[in-house]
Amino acid sequence: MASGNSEPMLLADTSAVVTGAGGGVGKGIAVALATHGAHVIVAARRAENGEPAAEEIRAAGGNAQFVRCDVASRDDIFAAVAAAIDATGRLDCLVHNALGDVGPPSPVQEIPEHIWQNMHTTALRASFDCAQAAYPHLRETQGSCIFLSSSAGVEGSAHLPLYGAVKAAQRGFAKSLALEWGGEGIRVNLINPVAFTPAMERAYTANPALEQALADTTPLGRVGDPASDIGPAAVFLASEMSRYITGQTITVDGGAFMGL
Numbered sequence: 001m002a003s004g005n006s007e008p009m010l011l012a013d014t015s016a017v018v019t020g021a022g023g024g025v026g027k028g029i030a031v032a033l034a035t036h037g038a039h040v041i042v043a044a045r046r047a048e049n050g051e052p053a054a055e056e057i058r059a060a061g062g063n064a065q066f067v068r069c070d071v072a073s074r075d076d077i078f079a080a081v082a083a084a085i086d087a088t089g090r091l092d093c094l095v096h097n098a099l100g101d102v103g104p105p106s107p108v109q110e111i112p113e114h115i116w117q118n119m120h121t122t123a124l125r126a127s128f129d130c131a132q133a134a135y136p137h138l139r140e141t142q143g144s145c146i147f148l149s150s151s152a153g154v155e156g157s158a159h160l161p162l163y164g165a166v167k168a169a170q171r172g173f174a175k176s177l178a179l180e181w182g183g184e185g186i187r188v189n190l191i192n193p194v195a196f197t198p199a200m201e202r203a204y205t206a207n208p209a210l211e212q213a214l215a216d217t218t219p220l221g222r223v224g225d226p227a228s229d230i231g232p233a234a235v236f237l238a239s240e241m242s243r244y245i246t247g248q249t250i251t252v253d254g255g256a257f258m259g260l
Helices: 024-035 047-059 074-088 113-141 161-184 198-206 210-216 226-238
Strands: 015-019 039-044 063-068 093-096 144-148 187-193 249-252
Touching: 015 024, 015 074, 015 113, 024 039, 024 047, 024 063, 024 093, 024 226, 039 047, 039 074, 047 063, 063 074, 074 113, 093 113, 093 226, 113 144, 113 161, 144 161, 144 226, 161 187, 187 226, 198 210, 226 249
Parallel strands: 015 039, 015 093, 039 063, 093 144, 144 187, 187 249
Antiparallel strands: none
């Protein structure tokens, strides 16, 4: 997959796993990584969106394969990493993006217990499983681990309090990994994205005024695109361009949150 210019691709001859890559931000990141030369494992829970995402990358000239991966399953996470090793003999980057249903905005006393279990499992425990699965391979390549988080993990959320909690815990875990793994050359960073996704499209349909409201509160005046706005941040963090950056949170939201 060509990068659109004559310069060498930033991720040529590398291998990456992206969880939740069947759509939305995860797919955008997978597309961007492949555009810059990475062989991408499209790790997604459903074949009906994961395989088309991988095929779209291949059709554009990139290297990608779909692997069914429910991040609630530790075995699935290890299998996705193993698929990267089987395909390329290496792992240079793991991106954990997948997140289960966060439920509707609710005060904490009205949130069902299964929503907590779902978010804890897919955001926090899966981060731990991803770290354990990726570590020995990232150590060999002095690679990069990227977690998709949220500004809600920094400033909290009055409407999604458990989401804010697990994202804050995920951020703390990533910073701890950066401290632990830094001596071995592994970088660990987070991206806080805001981008147009199928979930956001549904929200726009339910509330037509939301799109303009979001644009009005964003200094750059628009909601980001998963591939062309969020994806490049992941490419940067996966590449040697960020070789001296670890333990950091990059907020990619058009300037809506400036609290870091």
